[in-house]
Amino acid sequence: MNLKKAGLAGIIAAAAxxxxxxxxxxxxxxxxxxxxxxxxxxxxxxxxKAAELGVELRSYAGKFDGDHETQVSAIETCVAAGVDGIxxxxxxxxxxxxxxxxxxxxxxxxxxxxxxxxxxxxxxMTFATDNFQAGVLIGEWAxxxxxxxxxxxxxxxxxxxxxxxxxxxxxxxxxxxxxxxxGDPSKWGDETDSxxxxxxxxxxxxxxxxxxxxNLLAINPEINVVYTINEPAAAGAYEALKSFGREDDVLIVxxxxxxxxxxxxxAGVIGATAQQYPLAMAALGVEAIATYAATGEKxxxxxxxEFFDTGVGLVTGSPVDGLEQLSVEEGANLCWG
Amino acid sequence: MQDASNVDSxxxxxxxxxxxxxxxETLKSKLMHIVYTAPAVVPLFVLLAAIVIFGLxxxxxxxxxxxxxxxxxxxxxxxxxxxxxxxxxLTAGIDLSVGAVMILSSVVMGKFTFDLGLPPAVGVFAGxxxxxxxxxxxxxxxxxWKLPPFIVTLGMWQxxxxxxxxxxxxxxxxxxxxxEQAPLLQFFGSTIKVGGAxxxxxxxxxxxxxxxxxxxxxQTSWGRHVYAVGDDPEAAELSGVNVRGTxxxxxxxAGLICAFAGWAxxxxxxxxxxxxxQLANIESITAVVIGGISLFGGRGSVAGTLFGALIxxxxxxxxxxxxxxxxxxxxxxxxxxxxxxxxxxxxxxxxL
Numbered sequence: 001m002n003l004k005k006a007g008l009a010g011i012i013a014a015a016a017x018x019x020x021x022x023x024x025x026x027x028x029x030x031x032x033x034x035x036x037x038x039x040x041x042x043x044x045x046x047x048x049k050a051a052e053l054g055v056e057l058r059s060y061a062g063k064f065d066g067d068h069e070t071q072v073s074a075i076e077t078c079v080a081a082g083v084d085g086i087x088x089x090x091x092x093x094x095x096x097x098x099x100x101x102x103x104x105x106x107x108x109x110x111x112x113x114x115x116x117x118x119x120x121x122x123x124x125m126t127f128a129t130d131n132f133q134a135g136v137l138i139g140e141w142a143x144x145x146x147x148x149x150x151x152x153x154x155x156x157x158x159x160x161x162x163x164x165x166x167x168x169x170x171x172x173x174x175x176x177x178x179x180x181x182x183g184d185p186s187k188w189g190d191e192t193d194s195x196x197x198x199x200x201x202x203x204x205x206x207x208x209x210x211x212x213x214x215n216l217l218a219i220n221p222e223i224n225v226v227y228t229i230n231e232p233a234a235a236g237a238y239e240a241l242k243s244f245g246r247e248d249d250v251l252i253v254x255x256x257x258x259x260x261x262x263x264x265x266x267a268g269v270i271g272a273t274a275q276q277y278p279l280a281m282a283a284l285g286v287e288a289i290a291t292y293a294a295t296g297e298k299x300x301x302x303x304x305x306e307f308f309d310t311g312v313g314l315v316t317g318s319p320v321d322g323l324e325q326l327s328v329e330e331g332a333n334l335c336w337g
Numbered sequence: 338m339q340d341a342s343n344v345d346s347x348x349x350x351x352x353x354x355x356x357x358x359x360x361x362e363t364l365k366s367k368l369m370h371i372v373y374t375a376p377a378v379v380p381l382f383v384l385l386a387a388i389v390i391f392g393l394x395x396x397x398x399x400x401x402x403x404x405x406x407x408x409x410x411x412x413x414x415x416x417x418x419x420x421x422x423x424x425x426x427l428t429a430g431i432d433l434s435v436g437a438v439m440i441l442s443s444v445v446m447g448k449f450t451f452d453l454g455l456p457p458a459v460g461v462f463a464g465x466x467x468x469x470x471x472x473x474x475x476x477x478x479x480x481x482w483k484l485p486p487f488i489v490t491l492g493m494w495q496x497x498x499x500x501x502x503x504x505x506x507x508x509x510x511x512x513x514x515x516x517e518q519a520p521l522l523q524f525f526g527s528t529i530k531v532g533g534a535x536x537x538x539x540x541x542x543x544x545x546x547x548x549x550x551x552x553x554x555x556q557t558s559w560g561r562h563v564y565a566v567g568d569d570p571e572a573a574e575l576s577g578v579n580v581r582g583t584x585x586x587x588x589x590x591a592g593l594i595c596a597f598a599g600w601a602x603x604x605x606x607x608x609x610x611x612x613x614x615q616l617a618n619i620e621s622i623t624a625v626v627i628g629g630i631s632l633f634g635g636r637g638s639v640a641g642t643l644f645g646a647l648i649x650x651x652x653x654x655x656x657x658x659x660x661x662x663x664x665x666x667x668x669x670x671x672x673x674x675x676x677x678x679x680x681x682x683x684x685x686x687x688x689l
Contacts, residue, residue: 034502035502035507035611035612036507036612037507037508037509040506040507064615161662161663161664198660200657201663205610205612205613206509206606206607206608206610206613207602207605207606207610207613207614209606210605210606210607211411214407214410214411215654215657215658218398218403218404218407218654218657218658219398219657219658232509232608232610232612235509235511235512235606235607235608236606236607238512238607239512239526239605239606239607242607243410243526243528243535243537244535260509260511260608263511263513264511264513267513269512269513337507337508
């Protein structure tokens with residue numbers, strides 16, 4: 001009993017100190033999960049920047065990608081702690097908006113990182129990769145590498161059934177860059193172009209990538225271009241192609257720019273990948289909230305866009321004419337995770 | 338009913354054993370009897386029916402050696418994990434930690450080989466040992482501390498998964514590095530091609546494992562003890578079965594099989610990925626339930642589990658080839674789970 005009481009007192013004490021957030025600024029970072037290297041790296045970037053600026057940083061994460069409830073309670077905890085701002089990588093971009101509104105009403109500036117909320121204006125600002133542009137880059141690269149795209153048989157390895165914004169933007173960007181009419185830009189799967197073999201789901205991991213690729217090959221064994229949502233899915237797809245002896249005549253493109261992904265580009269597993277910069281994303285976010293805490297000034301969007309573009313680079317071992325590209329070495333210097 | 342004189346005249350004949358009066362043999366009672374003595378018959382029938390239906394709908398695209406062996410490849414990992422799950426469920430237990438043990442074992446194999454620079458064979462051995470130890474801990478807690486298996490393995494699931502992420506730092510070991518430096522880790526990914534059919538060593542391992550487990554469970558005293566413990570641990574104890582020892586050995590073996598699944602997983606996805614296999618516990622329980630093993634223990638067969646896993650695989654690929662939304666797959670599998678348990682309940686009632 002005594003032990004329990006002591007524990008309870010401890011929790012109350014902790015909540016009390018949390019309630020009086022420091023004057024230099026305090027920031028919450030909430031990611032989708034704490035296991036994806038992308039978010040691990042993002043948290044590292046945020047903590048490094050926070051230490052540099054003397055800002056207090058708390059970090060929260062969902063238990064798994066898609067864990068909405070934990071993110072809601074994390075926002076509530078942050079609001080109760082009276083933080084100046086929240087950096088949020090939302091799992092459910094629509095449902096989270098009411099919690100975000102409560103945080104903003106309580107005086108916190110909310111910055112969506114990596115994943116825009118739906119609608120994008122629900123957050124004060126979004127710091128993200130231009131995922132559509134990332135898709136366009138790999139789409140154009142694939143089209144230019146093939147030359148004549150009329151015989152293309154395109155397989156698409158997307159993320160999951162809920163069609164999250166990031167997945168939709170990358171997919172539609174890729175198709176646009178490749179020269180396919182995308183129909184409704186807000187969802188995949190409604191294209192009528194006969195060059196598309198199908199959309200499969202990879203869950204963004206190697207297991208799903210392999211199974212999705214096997215299913216695509218079962219639908220049409222002559223696939224020659226494969227778009228993947230990220231590099232683990234691409235690595236899985238490559239394993240499937242290898243088991244069918246097709247690994248050398250299929251072009252795989254991807255998005256992310258993680259270090260294992262860049263190594264896969266170097267090894268020829270992935271033709272080209274669009275690299276994003278999570279460290280910069282988090283560091284800029286912490287900086288923006290520190291500025292807001294000091295001056296009350298909110299961050300502004302990149303000119304001509306609804307969000308602050310943290311940049312994207314096309315990494316490939318076989319460059320084509322007419323595109324700005326990074327070599328594998330340059331990509332390896334900038335890679336994360 | 339027989340009259341008394343008839344019974345008397347039969348008594349002296351020593352080879353007539355006392356029998357239950359089973360009433361008239363109707364088609365229904367015959368069916369019930371078959372289902373009761375060989376519960377794997379129902380999932381086998383569903384599996385064959387599903388293959389025929391998808392074969393008719395899709396023709397050669399589905400009904401080809403290529404597509405059918407592809408299904409085997411796609412269910413190999415879950416099939417192996419579900420075999421481990423089967424023996425645990427046969428003891429009226431459950432193992433929620435199977436997926437986590439599988440992943441941790443594969444990470445140990447990768448990390449020991451690449452970070453510690455040990456020979457791949459030693460890394461693999463360490464990974465297998467890791468699975469065995471995890472299983473033994475669960476078994477010890479269930480057998481000696483009398484903790485409910487659900488709670489023990491719920492805890493182990495979290496502990497093992499957290500250990501996996503802490504130890505691996507979420508870092509992937511790339512397929513190309515493994516192929517270059519430690520091809521042994523990808524052993525189960527090697528393939529044998531027979532015409533259009535493709536068998537990975539992982540698939541062959543799954544089939545051998547199911548065969549071996551079926552034999553051991555039905556033909557050895559250890560196997561019969563597993564059933565006895567699952568059916569009624571007190572009665573088993575009274576008839577001289579070492580209940581605790583049997584339970585520990587079952588969980589330990591399940592852990593070891595999961596470690597083999599981890600090895601096979603490296604073969605399948607090429608890389609060592611700490612984030613793979615997150616749904617393996619649910620998917621393995623699904624296969625076991627659809628395969629007709631009773632969650633109350635003591636009845637069912639590992640062959641049924643294999644059929645259960647294959648049914649899920651057939652539905653998944655079949656519906657994808659038909660171009661249906663993946664949600665239909667989940668919906669149908671949900672129906673199958675409930676139907677399977679309903680059948681199990683009917684059999685239980687019939688057997689009382």
